[in-house]
Amino acid sequence: MSARVWRLLVMVLASALAGCSEDASQMRFAQNANIAKPVHRKARAVVEKTLEEHFGTPLDSVAWLKLPVNYGKAEGKVKSVDGRSLTVDFTQETSDLQSLNSPELNHAGLLFTSGANQGKSFLLAGYDASDKSFELLTTLESTPAEGDQFVVAGQNLRHGRKLYARHCQHCHGINGDGDGPTAKYLNPRPRDYRLGIFKFTSTNKDTKVSRDDLKRILSQGIPGTYMPAFVPMLKDNELTMVIEYVRWLAMRGELEVQLLKDLKNDYAADRAKKEAQETKASTSDIEKQIAKQLEEYVANPTEGLSAFVENVTGDMVSAWESAEMTDTVIMPPVPRVPDTPESRERGKSLFVKTDGGKCINCHGPTGRGNGFQTEDFQKNDATGGFYAKRGLHDSWGEPIKPRDLTRGIYRGGRRPIDIYRRISQGIKGTPMPPVAATVTPEQIWDLVNYVLSVPFDSASPKPAKSNSVAGQPSEQGNAN
Amino acid sequence: MRKFWCAFFVFSPIVAIIYSIISSMVPSLGWWFPGASVTELGQRIDNLFYLILYIITAVFIGTQVAMGYVLWRASRSKDERSWFSHGSHSLEVIWSVVPSVILLFLALYQMDVWALFRVQAYFPKEAREAPVAEVTARQFEWRIRYPAPGKKLQLKPQSDDLYDVNDLHVPINRPVMIQLRSEDVQHSFFLPHLRVKQDAVPGQIIPIWFKAERQGIFDLTCAELCGWGHYKMRAQLTAEREAEYEAYLKKLQADQNYDGHATPSAVAKKDE
Numbered sequence: 001m002s003a004r005v006w007r008l009l010v011m012v013l014a015s016a017l018a019g020c021s022e023d024a025s026q027m028r029f030a031q032n033a034n035i036a037k038p039v040h041r042k043a044r045a046v047v048e049k050t051l052e053e054h055f056g057t058p059l060d061s062v063a064w065l066k067l068p069v070n071y072g073k074a075e076g077k078v079k080s081v082d083g084r085s086l087t088v089d090f091t092q093e094t095s096d097l098q099s100l101n102s103p104e105l106n107h108a109g110l111l112f113t114s115g116a117n118q119g120k121s122f123l124l125a126g127y128d129a130s131d132k133s134f135e136l137l138t139t140l141e142s143t144p145a146e147g148d149q150f151v152v153a154g155q156n157l158r159h160g161r162k163l164y165a166r167h168c169q170h171c172h173g174i175n176g177d178g179d180g181p182t183a184k185y186l187n188p189r190p191r192d193y194r195l196g197i198f199k200f201t202s203t204n205k206d207t208k209v210s211r212d213d214l215k216r217i218l219s220q221g222i223p224g225t226y227m228p229a230f231v232p233m234l235k236d237n238e239l240t241m242v243i244e245y246v247r248w249l250a251m252r253g254e255l256e257v258q259l260l261k262d263l264k265n266d267y268a269a270d271r272a273k274k275e276a277q278e279t280k281a282s283t284s285d286i287e288k289q290i291a292k293q294l295e296e297y298v299a300n301p302t303e304g305l306s307a308f309v310e311n312v313t314g315d316m317v318s319a320w321e322s323a324e325m326t327d328t329v330i331m332p333p334v335p336r337v338p339d340t341p342e343s344r345e346r347g348k349s350l351f352v353k354t355d356g357g358k359c360i361n362c363h364g365p366t367g368r369g370n371g372f373q374t375e376d377f378q379k380n381d382a383t384g385g386f387y388a389k390r391g392l393h394d395s396w397g398e399p400i401k402p403r404d405l406t407r408g409i410y411r412g413g414r415r416p417i418d419i420y421r422r423i424s425q426g427i428k429g430t431p432m433p434p435v436a437a438t439v440t441p442e443q444i445w446d447l448v449n450y451v452l453s454v455p456f457d458s459a460s461p462k463p464a465k466s467n468s469v470a471g472q473p474s475e476q477g478n479a480n
Numbered sequence: 481m482r483k484f485w486c487a488f489f490v491f492s493p494i495v496a497i498i499y500s501i502i503s504s505m506v507p508s509l510g511w512w513f514p515g516a517s518v519t520e521l522g523q524r525i526d527n528l529f530y531l532i533l534y535i536i537t538a539v540f541i542g543t544q545v546a547m548g549y550v551l552w553r554a555s556r557s558k559d560e561r562s563w564f565s566h567g568s569h570s571l572e573v574i575w576s577v578v579p580s581v582i583l584l585f586l587a588l589y590q591m592d593v594w595a596l597f598r599v600q601a602y603f604p605k606e607a608r609e610a611p612v613a614e615v616t617a618r619q620f621e622w623r624i625r626y627p628a629p630g631k632k633l634q635l636k637p638q639s640d641d642l643y644d645v646n647d648l649h650v651p652i653n654r655p656v657m658i659q660l661r662s663e664d665v666q667h668s669f670f671l672p673h674l675r676v677k678q679d680a681v682p683g684q685i686i687p688i689w690f691k692a693e694r695q696g697i698f699d700l701t702c703a704e705l706c707g708w709g710h711y712k713m714r715a716q717l718t719a720e721r722e723a724e725y726e727a728y729l730k731k732l733q734a735d736q737n738y739d740g741h742a743t744p745s746a747v748a749k750k751d752e
Binding site for chain 2: 167170182220221223226228229230231232233331332334335336408414415416417420445452453455456
């Protein structure tokens with residue numbers, strides 16, 4: 001047969017087999033111009049290695065037990081040991097132990113919490129549900145005694161990864177950077193988790209998103225954006241897995257961003273060039289020096305990399321844990337003020353007062369989202385300069401529009417309490433500020449009543465049919 | 481050798497006949513199909529399908545048997561010559577008139593079902609006058625708007641409307657109508673258990689009615705490839721008793737008026 005026929009045959013065979021195996025997927029690392037690019041590439045390699053050590057790759061993820069992530073835990077006691085196989089009794093188990101059977105068991109580790117192996121963890125090769133026995137990947141140096149306690153973790157991460165890959169990854173990206181293949185077609189952009197900031201939360205302005213908030217977003221979707229609702233397609237335990245995976249990705253991203261920010265000071269990308277100019281030393285010498293300094297930094301146990309990681313994760317852990325505390329959830333101290341014309345009127349006068357709620361500055365006099373700030377150049381806190389584009393920007397550096405309140409679309413929920421929380425505590429990662437310090441709870445309720453009435457307020461002028469979006473807002477905004 | 485070729489060519493019609501007999505039995509055996517229709521109209525639509533299925537099965541088996549017979553007869557004798565029917569007036573009349581009569585019969589026979597299913601003037605009056613919900617399809621979810629309990633659904637959103645997503649609740653044993661819209665591209669509102677399927681077209685409000693006769697949770701899916709996330713549009717229809725339905729709306733209302741201090745009914749009244 002000719003070469004062409006052979007090639008055709010191979011192609012047909014290859015296409016028949018395509019999709020049969022799972023491709024090895026790699027975690028991506030930050031590439032952004034403002035976070036990653038200014039850092040020396042050797043320092044970036046250090047960051048990548050650190051992240052890989054603590055978080056692994058998607059198919060070989062590490063359940064870093066230090067993080068407040070529910071990896072899917074089972075606790076138990078050793079019943080008997082036979083070589084590498086442990087027969088056990090569970091004292092607390094997740095409903096999903098069966099999944100430990102899967103042959104692609106990743107870093108689901110078994111950690112002894114008592115006995116001769118206390119503090120040591122072992123990778124698992126498998127689990128047999130019929131006689132409740134674990135198969136370890138490595139041999140045990142010292143045989144555990146009967147009654148030794150252990151923890152097994154990691155199932156949620158593994159299944160969460162699969163669900164995330166199927167449903168979320170194409171927008172939110174493999175490492176949660178909001179830059180999946182479909183992301184570039186979307187406006188607004190999908191959330192980049194790596195700052196650890198989520199917009200629609202029930203927690204106070206200084207606290208992260210809670211699991212319940214994420215669950216609400218997953219089950220309700222975000223109207224006005226491309227985020228759909230995933231219930232009833234995903235069952236309750238699947239939601240939990242996705243949420244834990246997303247939180248884990250967010251923590252990974254936070255650590256990455258913090259490390260890059262820290263290393264930028266000493267290991268800037270242009271350091272060798274700069275120093276070469278200043279000291280007239282050769283660039284290669286300085287490169288060598290950088291490499292040596294980095295090595296020392298990584299090796300230093302008290303003031304080096306490990307101490308920094310320890311510090312950052314310590315802060316991160318307490319921040320994520322406090323989001324689960326009930327006292328960080330915003331509950332209005334007073335019930336909703338009756339929704340009367342007088343209340344709406346009071347709300348409206350607060351809304352338009354430039355020394356009151358200041359809502360008008362961004363949302364405009366009639367709530368159409370056309371306040372004068374949308375036409376101004378805004379300060380970029382990250383660089384200290386101004387944004388190149390006019391209008392508001394969020395913490396991710398993307399242009400953002402104040403909500404047009406006449407449309408009746410409420411991204412973070414339409415319940416009075418949702419709107420109360422957003423007015424009171426602001427929206428994280430956006431220029432929407434908290435007003436709780438300057439406005440009383442009753443006044444916030446007045447504002448809620450007014451805001452909820454805007455779409456139905458026949459008195460407020462409706463948008464003209466024309467498409468002139470750019471022209472008309474500034475006049476109204478500047479008039480105030 | 482003739483017998484071999486006869487058997488060789490008759491093999492596939494035999495398989496096809498067996499296959500067609502099995503497939504005409506499949507719905508009654510309950511294989512793959514979503515089971516008996518939850519609506520009476522759905523049952524009538526099923527009957528139309530079965531009628532067509534039986535007609536084509538009979539015609540198909542007839543032609544296959546005739547073909548097998550011709551092969552078998554030709555394999556028996558060398559002397560018999562085939563005759564050519566080309567230009568036979570009576571044959572042409574027969575194979576034109578018989579299918580036309582069948583088609584005409586089907587066209588007339590299905591008219592009342594079609595009218596009841598699609599033509600708004602034939603919808604049950606009580607359903608037509610009080611649509612229970614507006615369902616808006618969008619990439620990739622179903623957003624549902626109910627009127628407040630005791631009120632009528634308006635074309636434009638009202639301040640006391642109730643909202644839910646991906647879970648359409650309807651009362652059983654009475655005809656209900658919903659208004660179908662699309663926010664972006666073409667979707668298709670598909671209730672396989674109720675035999676309801678209707679495209680949602682951007683810019684149009686399309687009424688659909690059905691009368692669920694059994695309570696339960698049924699699939700609501702999108703049946704029109706609407707984008708890369710098409711599969712995500714998997715929602716559910718909850719058909720429940722009138723009291724449960726009302727309780728659901730009440731709960732939705734309480735939820736939607738939640739201000740952190742409960743007593744939602746009081747809040748609901750303030751809007752009047």
